[in-house]
Every structure is written in C-alpha cells, then in structure tokens.
Amino acid sequence: MELYDELKWRGLINDITSPDLIDELNHGELTFYIGTDPTADSLHIGHYSSLLCAKRLQQHGHHPIMLVGGATGFIGDPKATGERNMLTPEVLDHNYQALHNQIENLWGFDMVNNLDWTKDLSIIDFLRDFGKYFNVNYMINKETVKKRLDSGISYTEFSYMILQAMDFLNLFEKKNCRMQIGGQDQWGNITAGLELIRKKHGADVKAYGLTMPLITKADGTKFGKSESGTVWLKKEKTSPYDLYQFLLNTEDSKVIEYLKKLTFLSVEEIERLEKALEENAGAREAQKKLAEEVVRDLHGQEELDAALKITNALFRGKLQDLDDEQRRDAVKSMPKIQTQAMKLEDLLVSSNIAKSKREAREWIKGNSIAINGEKYTDPNMIVDSSMAYVDNVLILRKGKKNYFAFVFEPNVD
Known part of the structure; x- marks a missing residue:
C-alpha cells in the first residue's frame, strides 16, 4: 500500500x-509545514492526529516544519461562534516556550515562529x-468568515487569513516548503496561502495543500481547547493514567477510527482488532x-x-499497593x-449514593461498600479524616465499578 492510499485508509485525507500531490506524496520528498497557535501551554488530543500525520510523512522521506504562531496567536483564527479573547504578550510567550519544548521532546521537528x-x-x-x-469578495466567501458575517467579525480576525498566507509564502521562499497540512477547518x-504564492511566483508553481478530517467524539463534537473535558498531551494537565482511562472508555463506534489515526499499528493489526x-x-x-x-x-x-498499575489496583481493590503520587492520580x-x-450509612445517604438509610444498610451489610479497598459491614461506623487514603481524600467504592472521592473539610477551630 502506497503512502497516499494508507493515509486514505486511516481517514487522514479530507x-x-x-x-x-498524490504522486508527490508517494514518490517525492516534500518539505511541508503544519502550524498551531500558542493559545494554551500544551497541545491536546485533537492536535495529536495531525502531528502523527506529519510524522507518517516524515517516515516516508518528507521533511516537516512545525510553525508555532507567535504572531498569529496575537490575532486569533476566526471561530464560527464569535471573537476570541486576546491573550497578553506574557501569556503568549509562556505558551510558545511550552509548546516549543513539548514538540521538540515528542517529535523533534524543525520549528519556526x-x-x-x-x-518588524x-x-x-x-x-x-x-x-x-x-480580494475582499474572495475572503468573505471562505467558510469560516462566511459563517461570521451575520453576527459580525472584527477586521483583526478577518486579517488572520492574510497572515497565515504570508507564512506559507515565507516558508516557500526561504525553505522551499511546498505543502501545508492542517485540519479541514484550515x-x-x-488555499489563501497557495493563491498568494501563485500571484507572487506564477500560476505554475508546484505547491499544495492537504487537509485532514477533525477527530471527533462519539457525539460529533471536536476535541479542542475550548471544549469541556480537554484531554491534554502534557502529563501535568492530563496524567498518563487519566489519558489511559479516557482512551480505555472509547466507544465501540469510534475505537477503530482512533486506532487508525492515533497509532502506528499496522493495517493488519488494526484489521485483526x-x-x-x-x-x-x-x-x-x-x-x-x-x-x-x-x-x-x-x-x-x-x-x-x-497507569496500568493504578488501573489494576482499582479493578482488584488493591489500593494499598499504590504510592502517594499514584494515589493522587487515582482520585483525580x-x-x-x-x-x-x-x-x-449517613455518608451514603447525604451524598445521594443511597436513596435511604434502609438502602444504605442493605449495601453495607451485603459487602457492597469498600473504603480505600477494604470492605466494611457496620452501618454505624464513623468515617472521618483519619481514614483518608491520600491527603484529605477517602475513596469509597460501591459494587465493582462505582468510585467516589470524599474530600474532608478541614477542621475550623
């Protein structure tokens, strides 16, 4: 299977x-770029598929450039829903440095700003x-801009398209970069960048664009920084255990798509799965x-x-096997x-885990309640902060899978 066919099979060509471009991908050595703006201090799982696509291209002899938009981050790529909040230079600089380090450590791509x-x-x-x-008529017919015409769009965000086109032109001229890749919303x-290159250098230049479908959740919403429950690539923001659990809970309807887009597993292995x-x-x-x-x-x-140790400890109820850092990850x-x-029994009722004291006692006496991995059968037992699992948090399990973290309020003298 040639590269383009594999990218199509993995759902990476929109x-x-x-x-x-098909022959260039299969047999050429293209220098190409992919960009992101430093609007947060970490990439997220929505970026991951696109960056893996860049890595796949690199493995087939192409040459990636990663652009982190220190300039375009000041402006903001127009959203369909409204204007973006303007970030301060200090925040943008912090985010830029964080993304630069993250991309360098994970992929080692050449980077530009x-x-x-x-x-100047x-x-x-x-x-x-x-x-x-x-041409203004050309610009307002672009999909994202068109969606904003009724509600209004500032000249600042309207000009974003020109700035990104300038990026493509600059990299074409300075680094012989002949392709830009990005999500389908780009x-x-x-295409604005390609138009600028052709107007500056002639209609017959060999430059290309490739877009990828946005990776989405089962409900059709995309993974992004503005969405709730963002899954970050930075472990300090989304721990490896939380990332493992998130992916482990992938719906059957999406898991094969994610295997194709988010892993380097072979076609044969994914078909087996x-x-x-x-x-x-x-x-x-x-x-x-x-x-x-x-x-x-x-x-x-x-x-x-x-992550596997925490997962197995929770599944088997062997919570005492974890160290403090792993315990914090477990309760997060x-x-x-x-x-x-x-x-x-009052703890179960006050937290709405049980509907009544009678139901609470039935669960407790029926060996259905565990605290920090140990079963307790006395409904009148006092549960207090001395039983905390880590810090001031206690873990209660109802049945086999339902976990709750009880946080004890500090004593007030």
Whole structure:
C-alpha cells in the first residue's frame, strides 16, 4: 500500500488541492509545514492526529516544519461562534516556550515562529506587499468568515487569513516548503496561502495543500481547547493514567477510527482488532490496545506501567499497593464529594449514593461498600479524616465499578 492510499485508509485525507500531490506524496520528498497557535501551554488530543500525520510523512522521506504562531496567536483564527479573547504578550510567550519544548521532546521537528518575519513589518508594507493581493469578495466567501458575517467579525480576525498566507509564502521562499497540512477547518487559510504564492511566483508553481478530517467524539463534537473535558498531551494537565482511562472508555463506534489515526499499528493489526471487536466487544481488546499505544508513545513505557498499575489496583481493590503520587492520580478523575465525619450509612445517604438509610444498610451489610479497598459491614461506623487514603481524600467504592472521592473539610477551630 502506497503512502497516499494508507493515509486514505486511516481517514487522514479530507481534501487535497491537486491530484498531482498524490504522486508527490508517494514518490517525492516534500518539505511541508503544519502550524498551531500558542493559545494554551500544551497541545491536546485533537492536535495529536495531525502531528502523527506529519510524522507518517516524515517516515516516508518528507521533511516537516512545525510553525508555532507567535504572531498569529496575537490575532486569533476566526471561530464560527464569535471573537476570541486576546491573550497578553506574557501569556503568549509562556505558551510558545511550552509548546516549543513539548514538540521538540515528542517529535523533534524543525520549528519556526512567524513572529520572526512579521514583528518588524509596517502597516504600509503589510497593505502594499500583501493586502493588495487579496480580494475582499474572495475572503468573505471562505467558510469560516462566511459563517461570521451575520453576527459580525472584527477586521483583526478577518486579517488572520492574510497572515497565515504570508507564512506559507515565507516558508516557500526561504525553505522551499511546498505543502501545508492542517485540519479541514484550515482549508480556506491554506488555499489563501497557495493563491498568494501563485500571484507572487506564477500560476505554475508546484505547491499544495492537504487537509485532514477533525477527530471527533462519539457525539460529533471536536476535541479542542475550548471544549469541556480537554484531554491534554502534557502529563501535568492530563496524567498518563487519566489519558489511559479516557482512551480505555472509547466507544465501540469510534475505537477503530482512533486506532487508525492515533497509532502506528499496522493495517493488519488494526484489521485483526476490528475483527476481535466484532466477535467479542465486551473484551475491549481494541480499547486496551489503543490506550496502551498512545500512552506509551506520548509518555513512555514507565508511565504506561504506572497507569496500568493504578488501573489494576482499582479493578482488584488493591489500593494499598499504590504510592502517594499514584494515589493522587487515582482520585483525580473521580467524582468529588465534600464531607465531614459521620456514620457510614449517613455518608451514603447525604451524598445521594443511597436513596435511604434502609438502602444504605442493605449495601453495607451485603459487602457492597469498600473504603480505600477494604470492605466494611457496620452501618454505624464513623468515617472521618483519619481514614483518608491520600491527603484529605477517602475513596469509597460501591459494587465493582462505582468510585467516589470524599474530600474532608478541614477542621475550623
């Protein structure tokens, strides 16, 4: 299977700007770029598929450049829903440095900052040397801009397309970069860059654009910084254990798509896992493999082993086997309930885990309630902060899978 066919099979091709690109991908050595703005201090799982696509291209002899938009981050790529909040120079600089380090450590791509070729540009030069090449009618017909015409769009965000086109032109001229890749929502910006290159250098230049479908959740919403429950690639923001659990809980309808887009597993292995899913979905073999591959690729075998240790400890109720750091990871994603010292049966009722004291006593006496991995059968037992599992948090399990983290309020003298 040639590269383009594999990218299609993995669901990584939404559109290309020319059929000539197919042969270039299969047999050429393209220098290409992918960009992101420093609007946060970490990439997230929505970026991961795109960056892995860049890595796949690199493995086939192409040459990636990673652009972190120190300039475009000041402006903000237009969203369909409204204007972005403007970030301060201090925040953007912090985010830029964080992303630079993250990308360098994970992928080692060559990196550039578009602030380098825009910071000294005067407004007159911008309008004469670049703005002159953009027809307003052409710009307002771009999909994202068109969606904002009724609600309104500032000139600042309207100009983002020109700035990104300047990036493509600069890299084409300085680094012989002949392709830009990005999510399908970047089609308008990518084609604007190609138009600028052609107007400056002639219609017959060999430059291309490739867009990838946005990776989405089962409900159709995309993974992004503005979405709730963002899954970050930085372990301090989303721990390897939380990432493992997130991927382990992938819906059957999405897991094969994620295996194709988020792992380097072979076609044959993914097809085997797809068959295993059809034959025995309950075994969750595909989900386990997805979680293992992504956590290992991002954070290494040691962090995967720690995530598996926490997972197994929770599944088997052997919570005492974990060290304090692993305990904190274990409780981080559990529902948090503020509490004070009280009887066990009252704890279940006050937290709405049980509907009544009678139901609470039935669960307790029926061996269905465990605290920090140990079963307790006395409804009148006092549960207090001395029983904390880590810090001031206690873990209560109802049945086999339902975990709750009770946070004891500090004593007030």
